Amino acid sequence: MKQPVLQIKDLQKSFGGVHATDNLTLDVTPNEIHAVIGPNGAGKTTMIAQLSGALMPDDGQIVFAGRDITRLPAYRRSHLGLARSFQITSVFLDFSCLENVSLAVLAHQGHAFRFWRAVRGDRTLSDPAMASLERVGLADRADIRAANLAHGEQRQLEIAMALATEPSFLLLDEPMAGMGQSESARMIETLNTLKRDKTMLLVEHDMDAVFALADRISVLVYGQVIATGAPDDIRNNDAVRKAYLGDEAGDA
Amino acid sequence: MMSTVTQDPPANALARITLRNGFYGALLVVLALVPLAAQLAGAGNWTSFATQILIFAIAAVSLNLILGYGGMISFGHAAFMAIGGYSVGIASVYGLNNGFAHLAMAIGFSALFALVTGAIALRTRGVYFIMITLAFAQMVFFAFVSLEEFGGDDGLTVNSRSEFAGLIDLEREPTLYYTVFVVLLATLYLTHRIVNSRFGWVIRGARSNEARMLTLGHPVYRYRLTCYVIGGIMCGVAGFLFANYANFVNPEDAAWTTSGELIFMVVLGGMGSLFGPVLGAIVFFMMEETVGSIPIVGIYWKIFFGPFLVLVVLFAREGIDGWLVPRAVKASDAALADAIAPLARRLAAMLIDVALFALSAWLLIAVLGGWLMTLPRQPYHQDLVMIACVYVFLAGILVNHLVLPASKWRGSAGKIAMGLAVVGGDGRTLAPAQAVQRVFGQVLTIATALIGYVWMVADREHRALHDRLAATRVVVRGRLK
Numbered sequence: 001m002k003q004p005v006l007q008i009k010d011l012q013k014s015f016g017g018v019h020a021t022d023n024l025t026l027d028v029t030p031n032e033i034h035a036v037i038g039p040n041g042a043g044k045t046t047m048i049a050q051l052s053g054a055l056m057p058d059d060g061q062i063v064f065a066g067r068d069i070t071r072l073p074a075y076r077r078s079h080l081g082l083a084r085s086f087q088i089t090s091v092f093l094d095f096s097c098l099e100n101v102s103l104a105v106l107a108h109q110g111h112a113f114r115f116w117r118a119v120r121g122d123r124t125l126s127d128p129a130m131a132s133l134e135r136v137g138l139a140d141r142a143d144i145r146a147a148n149l150a151h152g153e154q155r156q157l158e159i160a161m162a163l164a165t166e167p168s169f170l171l172l173d174e175p176m177a178g179m180g181q182s183e184s185a186r187m188i189e190t191l192n193t194l195k196r197d198k199t200m201l202l203v204e205h206d207m208d209a210v211f212a213l214a215d216r217i218s219v220l221v222y223g224q225v226i227a228t229g230a231p232d233d234i235r236n237n238d239a240v241r242k243a244y245l246g247d248e249a250g251d252a
Numbered sequence: 253m254m255s256t257v258t259q260d261p262p263a264n265a266l267a268r269i270t271l272r273n274g275f276y277g278a279l280l281v282v283l284a285l286v287p288l289a290a291q292l293a294g295a296g297n298w299t300s301f302a303t304q305i306l307i308f309a310i311a312a313v314s315l316n317l318i319l320g321y322g323g324m325i326s327f328g329h330a331a332f333m334a335i336g337g338y339s340v341g342i343a344s345v346y347g348l349n350n351g352f353a354h355l356a357m358a359i360g361f362s363a364l365f366a367l368v369t370g371a372i373a374l375r376t377r378g379v380y381f382i383m384i385t386l387a388f389a390q391m392v393f394f395a396f397v398s399l400e401e402f403g404g405d406d407g408l409t410v411n412s413r414s415e416f417a418g419l420i421d422l423e424r425e426p427t428l429y430y431t432v433f434v435v436l437l438a439t440l441y442l443t444h445r446i447v448n449s450r451f452g453w454v455i456r457g458a459r460s461n462e463a464r465m466l467t468l469g470h471p472v473y474r475y476r477l478t479c480y481v482i483g484g485i486m487c488g489v490a491g492f493l494f495a496n497y498a499n500f501v502n503p504e505d506a507a508w509t510t511s512g513e514l515i516f517m518v519v520l521g522g523m524g525s526l527f528g529p530v531l532g533a534i535v536f537f538m539m540e541e542t543v544g545s546i547p548i549v550g551i552y553w554k555i556f557f558g559p560f561l562v563l564v565v566l567f568a569r570e571g572i573d574g575w576l577v578p579r580a581v582k583a584s585d586a587a588l589a590d591a592i593a594p595l596a597r598r599l600a601a602m603l604i605d606v607a608l609f610a611l612s613a614w615l616l617i618a619v620l621g622g623w624l625m626t627l628p629r630q631p632y633h634q635d636l637v638m639i640a641c642v643y644v645f646l647a648g649i650l651v652n653h654l655v656l657p658a659s660k661w662r663g664s665a666g667k668i669a670m671g672l673a674v675v676g677g678d679g680r681t682l683a684p685a686q687a688v689q690r691v692f693g694q695v696l697t698i699a700t701a702l703i704g705y706v707w708m709v710a711d712r713e714h715r716a717l718h719d720r721l722a723a724t725r726v727v728v729r730g731r732l733k
C-alpha cells in the first residue's frame with residue numbers, strides 16, 4: 001500500500017453543542033479518488049473546510065505530503081498544492097469567467113505586489129486561465145460575467161478555478177450539486193481525465209458519479225467515518241446501508 | 253441543460269465607455285480652465301472655491317481606493333487629512349517652510365499611521381472595522397486638541413505656505429490651483445494603474461469574495477494593509493495641500509464629520525469608479541454652496557444631504573457615475589423617434605423658463621424689495637419678508653421643474669408654451685421618482701458647468717445629460733401618438 005498523501009487524525013470540531021467533526025480519521029493515497037459520502041449534516045463540508053484552512057480544528061492533526069498543516073493559514077495550503085471547490089458556488093460574481101480564473105492563476109504565480117502593469121492583456125495570466133476554462137468546457141464563455149452564467153456553468157467555473165492553481169490534490173465539495181444529467185456526465189469525464197496526475201477527495205451526493213469515479217469510499221455519519229473501502233465493499237456493507245444508503249443503494 | 257443567459261453585446265459596452273469618458277474628458281477641460289474663466293469673469297473666489305473642491309476630490313479618490321475598490325469601510329479617513337495638514341502647520345511653527353520637507357513628513361507620518369492603525373483595524377471585519385477606524389481618527393482629533401502649544405482646539409495658523417526652492421510659488425492662487433489640479437490628475441492616474449494591476453485585482457477580488465481569495469492562495473491581509481497605506485498617503489498629501497490652501501489647520505480636519513463627508517462624496521459619485529469621487533466632491537460642494545446659502549434651512553443643509561444620498565443610493569447604486577451608463581434602448585423607444593423636439597424649439601422653451609425666472613426674481617427683489625424700503629425701518633420684519641420671498645422663488649422652481657413635468661401638463665412652463673412635453677422612454681408621463689431623478693440630473697448638468705447640455709446637440713434624440721440619466725425624452729406634443 002502506498003504511503004498516504006493526506007492523513008487526517010482524530011480531527012475534532014464542534015459548533016456550540018454540535019460535534020460536526022468527531023474523532024475523524026481518514027487517509028488518502030496518491031492518485032486515488034477518495035469519495036466521502038454521508039447524509040446531510042454529517043459534517044462533510046466542515047471536514048473540507050478544515051482541510052482547506054477556512055476553519056481551524058479544535059483538536060487533531062492534518063498531515064499533507066509529510067507536513068503537519070493543521071494550523072497553516074488557508075493561503076499557504078494552496079501553495080502546497082491543495083485546492084478546494086465549494087459546495088455553494090463561491091466565485092467572483094462581478095468578474096468575467098476569464099478574470100475569475102485569472103485570479104486563481106495569479107495566486108499560483110507567487111506574490112501580486114505589482115502595481116503598474118495592467119492585468120488585462122497579460123498573456124502570462126490569460127493563457128493558463130484560458131487553458132483551465134478549456135479543460136472544463138467553458139472557453140466560449142470566457143468574457144461572460146460569472147453572475148450571468150447558468151448554474152451548471154458556475155459549477156464548472158468552480159472547478160476551473162481550482163485547477164488553475166495547478167494543485168496536486170483537489171478537495172471537491174459536491175461538484176455535481178444542482179447539475180443536469182449531461183453536465184454531470186461531462187464533469188465525471190473531466191474528473192476522470194484529471195485522475196492521471198491528481199489526487200482527489202470527492203464529497204458527492206450523486207451516487208452514479210461516486211461509483212463511477214471512486215477508488216475508495218468513506219462513509220461519514222455524525223462527523224465520524226463509519227466505514228472505508230472499495231465501492232463494492234461499501235455497497236454491500238450492512239452498517240452503511242442502514243445508516244445512509246438505504247433505498248438509494250438499490251438504484252446504484 | 254440549455255443556457256438562457258444573454259451575452260453582453262460588446263458594441264453596447266463600447267458605447268457606454270465613450271459616453272462616460274467623454275463626460276469626464278470634458279469635465280477635466282472645464283477644470284483646467286477655471287482660473288482663466290475666473291479671471292475673465294473677474295471672480296477670483298471661483299479659483300479658491302475650485303481649489304478646495306479638488307483637494308477634497310483627491311481625498312475622496314484616495315478613500316475610494318480603500319472603500320470602493322478594497323471594500324474596507326473606513327470611517328476614519330479624515331485622520332490622514334489632519335496628519336498631512338499638521339505636518340505643514342507644526343513644521344512652520346518651528347520656522348521650517350521647506351515644501352519638500354513638509355511633503356516628506358506628510359507622506360511619512362500618514363504612511364506610519366496607516367501602517368500601525370491598519371495593521372490592527374484590518375484584523376477585524378464589518379462594523380468592527382468601521383468603529384475601530386473611527387476610534388483611531390478620534391484619537392488623532394483629541395491628540396491635536398490637547399496640543400496646546402500648537403493651537404489646541406482653536407487650530408493653528410500656517411503663516412507661510414510651503415516653499416519649493418522657488419520652483420513653485422504656492423502663494424499665487426492660480427499656481428496653487430494648478431498644483432492641486434496636477435496632483436489630482438496624478439492621483440487619478442496612479443489609482444487607474446493600481447486598480448488594473450495585479451495588486452489591484454487582488455484587492456478587488458478580496459472585496460468581491462475574501463474567502464475564495466484565501467482559498468486560492470492570496471494572503472489578503474497584507475494586500476489590504478498595503479492598499480490602506482497607499483490610500484492613507486494619498487490623503488495625507490491632500491491634507492498637505494489643504495493646509496496650504498486654508499493657511500490653517502484644525503483638529504476638526506480629523507473629526508468624524510469630515511470622514512463622513514468623504515464617504516458621502518465617494519458614495520455619491522460612485523464607489524469603485526475612477527472619476528466618481530471627483531464628481532461626488534464637486535456636487536457635494538456645489539450643494540453646500542447653493543443649498544447652504546438658502547436662508548434658515550441653509551444652516552441645516554446637511555439634513556437635506558442625507559435624504560439626497562438615500563435617493564442616490566436608491567435610484568443609482570453606483571452613484572452618479574452609474575447614471576452615466578445609458579440604459580439599454582428599448583424597442584418602444586423607437587416609436588418616439590418621429591416626435592423628438594427640434595433643438596431650436598427646446599432652446600426657445602429654455603429661454604422662456606429662464607426669462608420667467610428672471611422676471612419673477614426681478615419682481616421679488618426690485619418691486620417687493622422696493623416696496624419694503626418704503627416701509628418704516630424694521631430690519632427684522634424686512635428680513636423675514638425677504639426670506640419668505642426666497643422660499644416663494646424656490647417653490648416656483650420646484651413647481652416648474654418637478655411638479656409640472658410629472659403632472660398632466662408634462663413639462664415646465666416654457667415647454668408647455670412651446671408645445672413640448674417631457675416623457676419617459678415608453679412615451680408615458682413621468683413617474684414622480686423619474687421627475688425627481690431628472691431634477692437631480694439637471695443639478696448635475698448645471699453643476700458641471702453645463703457640460704451636460706453638450707450632448708443635446710450630439711445626441712440623435714437630443715437628450716441632455718439629465719434626459720439620459722432619467723431616461724426621458726423631450727417631444728413635440730402634437731406628434732405624440
Ligand SMILES: Nc1ncnc2c1ncn2[C@@H]1O[C@H](COP(=O)(O)OP(=O)(O)O)[C@@H](O)[C@H]1O
Binds near residue numbers: 018039040043044046
Ligand atoms: N458555521 C457553523 N456554525 C454552526 N454550526 C455549523 C456551522 N457549519 C456547520 N454546522 C453544523 O455542523 C453540522 C455539519 O454540517 P456540514 O459540514 O455542512 O454537513 P454536510 O456538508 O455533511 O451536509 C451540521 O449540523 C451543521 O448545522
Ligand SMILES: [Mg+2]
Binds near residue numbers: 044
Ligand atoms: Mg455540505
